[in-house]
Amino acid sequence: MRIRQFIGRREWLLAAIAFATIVLQVYFDLKVPEYMQEITKRIVTPGTRMQDVLGEGSLMLASALGSMAAMVATGYCTAVIGTRVSRRMRADVFEKVLSFSLPEVGKFGTPSLVTRSTNDVNQVQLFIVMGVQMLVKSPILAVWAMTKISGANGTWTAATSIAVAVLVVLLGAVTAVVMPRLMRMQRITDDLNRVTREHLTGLRVIRSYNAQRFHEGRFEETNAELTRNNTQVMAAFALLMPALTALMTALTLAIYTLGAGMIDSASGAERITLFTQMVVFSAYALQIVGAFMMLAFIFVFLPRARVSWKRILEVLDAKPSIRDGGASVGRSGFKGTVEFKNVSFRYPDAEDDALKEISFTAEPGQTVAVIGSTGSGKSSIVNLIPRFYDVREGQVLLDGRDVREWTQEALRNRISLVPQKATLFSGTIASNIDYGKGTKELAPADVVEAARVANASEFIATKEDDYASAVAQGGSNFSGGQKQRLSIARAVARDGEVMIFDDSFSALDYKTDRDVRAALRDAAAGATIIIVAQRIGTVRNADKILVVDKGRIVGIGTHDELFASNPVYREIALSQLSEGELA
Ligand SMILES: Nc1ncnc2c1ncn2[C@@H]1O[C@H](COP(=O)(O)OP(=O)(O)O)[C@@H](O)[C@H]1O
Numbered sequence: 001m002r003i004r005q006f007i008g009r010r011e012w013l014l015a016a017i018a019f020a021t022i023v024l025q026v027y028f029d030l031k032v033p034e035y036m037q038e039i040t041k042r043i044v045t046p047g048t049r050m051q052d053v054l055g056e057g058s059l060m061l062a063s064a065l066g067s068m069a070a071m072v073a074t075g076y077c078t079a080v081i082g083t084r085v086s087r088r089m090r091a092d093v094f095e096k097v098l099s100f101s102l103p104e105v106g107k108f109g110t111p112s113l114v115t116r117s118t119n120d121v122n123q124v125q126l127f128i129v130m131g132v133q134m135l136v137k138s139p140i141l142a143v144w145a146m147t148k149i150s151g152a153n154g155t156w157t158a159a160t161s162i163a164v165a166v167l168v169v170l171l172g173a174v175t176a177v178v179m180p181r182l183m184r185m186q187r188i189t190d191d192l193n194r195v196t197r198e199h200l201t202g203l204r205v206i207r208s209y210n211a212q213r214f215h216e217g218r219f220e221e222t223n224a225e226l227t228r229n230n231t232q233v234m235a236a237f238a239l240l241m242p243a244l245t246a247l248m249t250a251l252t253l254a255i256y257t258l259g260a261g262m263i264d265s266a267s268g269a270e271r272i273t274l275f276t277q278m279v280v281f282s283a284y285a286l287q288i289v290g291a292f293m294m295l296a297f298i299f300v301f302l303p304r305a306r307v308s309w310k311r312i313l314e315v316l317d318a319k320p321s322i323r324d325g326g327a328s329v330g331r332s333g334f335k336g337t338v339e340f341k342n343v344s345f346r347y348p349d350a351e352d353d354a355l356k357e358i359s360f361t362a363e364p365g366q367t368v369a370v371i372g373s374t375g376s377g378k379s380s381i382v383n384l385i386p387r388f389y390d391v392r393e394g395q396v397l398l399d400g401r402d403v404r405e406w407t408q409e410a411l412r413n414r415i416s417l418v419p420q421k422a423t424l425f426s427g428t429i430a431s432n433i434d435y436g437k438g439t440k441e442l443a444p445a446d447v448v449e450a451a452r453v454a455n456a457s458e459f460i461a462t463k464e465d466d467y468a469s470a471v472a473q474g475g476s477n478f479s480g481g482q483k484q485r486l487s488i489a490r491a492v493a494r495d496g497e498v499m500i501f502d503d504s505f506s507a508l509d510y511k512t513d514r515d516v517r518a519a520l521r522d523a524a525a526g527a528t529i530i531i532v533a534q535r536i537g538t539v540r541n542a543d544k545i546l547v548v549d550k551g552r553i554v555g556i557g558t559h560d561e562l563f564a565s566n567p568v569y570r571e572i573a574l575s576q577l578s579e580g581e582l583a
């Protein structure tokens with residue numbers, strides 16, 4: 001088991017202490033019946049003084065207290081081990097998830113990754129704290145207790161064996177019912193997490209479309225499944241508990257009944273011996289049954305911890321589909337050239353190519369625009385440049401080097417990307433613009449300049465704390481256009497050789513759109529600018545326009561060339577502007 005990698009030296013030491021205290025626990029537990037035997041013997045022997053009984057009694061009490069103290073010590077050690085191990089595990093899972101590229105995140109799904117790094121780690125922790133303790137204690141207890149009564153009365157031993165056999169059958173039956181349901185628990189937790197998450201993130205839409213009912217229904221479905229599953233597990237345990245108590249009582253009863261017969265037919269001193277033996281035997285027999293019970297409980301709970309452990313390992317062992325190349329510089333003579341060579345691309349698990357035979361070049365100082373209807377593949381094209389996904393065929397080159405040959409860090413350091421969905425992080429406006437680790441440290445003046453280029457200075461000035469104003473999680477306290485402008489400012493501040501704007505001007509009004517692009521052209525004069533847009537106004541001044549349709553480039557040229565000769569482009573243009581405006 002790979003669990004070893006999460007256990008440090010101090011934990012091994014604690015484990016050793018835990019083991020020693022478990023042995024102590026068992027020792028004291030098994031000592032109690034011996035004093036009991038002694039006390040019984042004294043009581044039934046005529047002429048015993050009170051203080052003889054009390055002496056043995058206090059020793060018995062001391063044993064019981066000793067067992068309790070040992071148990072507390074064990075509990076402390078295992079709790080510390082459990083929390084430390086789970087802390088490391090959580091950290092590793094988190095770090096691994098951060099290293100994931102989009103294909104891996106897509107494979108697991110965000111909700112499942114959340115469950116894996118929280119709930120699954122807790123399951124393993126619980127097992128370390130509770131399960132391992134029982135797993136170690138029960139065999140020691142069972143074997144030790146057996147040696148104490150071995151060679152004792154055969155009839156009683158037979159009764160105990162029968163009780164153990166019944167116990168095993170009973171627990172086997174319960175396990176059969178409970179195990180598959182416990183193993184299903186993690187998947188249902190994933191589902192519940194997914195449904196809840198979707199509802200919370202889509203709250204606004206749900207409200208405005210009065211779709212609460214629909215979502216309640218969906219939540220109810222998953223919730224009901226979880227409830228059903230839990231009820232069945234709990235019902236099985238509810239039946240098990242009284243059955244076990246009954247079994248123990250029956251065993252005691254059997255030993256005493258059998259003992260009564262034996263005592264009856266014995267005579268004189270032998271009667272007393274038999275009687276004390278009986279008291280002790282029944283005490284040990286109960287310990288043995290108890291040990292088996294503990295062992296069985298572990299076998300019920302182990303599978304759930306194992307499922308969780310496997311799910312954690314799946315994350316930790318996931319091979320990154322995007323492997324780093326070794327190059328950190330492009331070919332000499334290049335400074336920001338992006339080239340697509342006959343690129344075809346397919347999303348993981350998709351049936352068809354999202355992009356087919358894409359070829360084009362974007363040079364430094366140029367603005368290349370990508371236009372096309374929604375779903376035509378514009379975002380897919382630009383997401384291949386920072387290598388969020390790998391191509392299926394062909395090559396994407398930055399500075400004459402295949403993006404797969406670059407280290408991801410060097411590659412992304414050269415690229416400033418504004419993704420289609422503007423993303424802000426909780427913090428301040430400044431921390432969102434000066435974000436991440438680029439090739440150079442940013443001065444406050446750089447942040448202000450970036451905001452100016454992005455046309456964001458004005459609204460930032462209206463905020464109470466200027467650049468120190470708080471940004472809520474997901475930027476929820478900013479409008480769509482403001483979020484877009486802050487994202488643009490972030491990209492400008494990064495000052496990449498290649499600047500990619502994926503539909504980043506869509507929420508800006510026409511004038512702001514124009515102003516931002518003009519400022520950008522000045523501020524990033526030498527950079528390669530790639531602009532994805534749906535508006536003709538945004539793209540018409542570009543040096544080169546790619547017209548994308550159904551994953552293919554159906555036209556490359558300037559606005560005038562395309563308008564004159566390309567039917568797809570002409571249709572888009574005419575749908576937005578009158579022929580007079582375009583002329
Ligand atoms: N993560 C994804 N997984 C699978 N298919 C996707 C994914 N993202 C986009 N697609 C599909 O790829 C096609 C192109 O999408 P996209 O590049 O986002 O279009 P555009 O940006 O032009 O609107 C669409 O048919 C879309 O359904």
Ligand SMILES: [Mg+2]
Nearest residue numbers: 378379420503
């Ligand atoms: Mg898009």
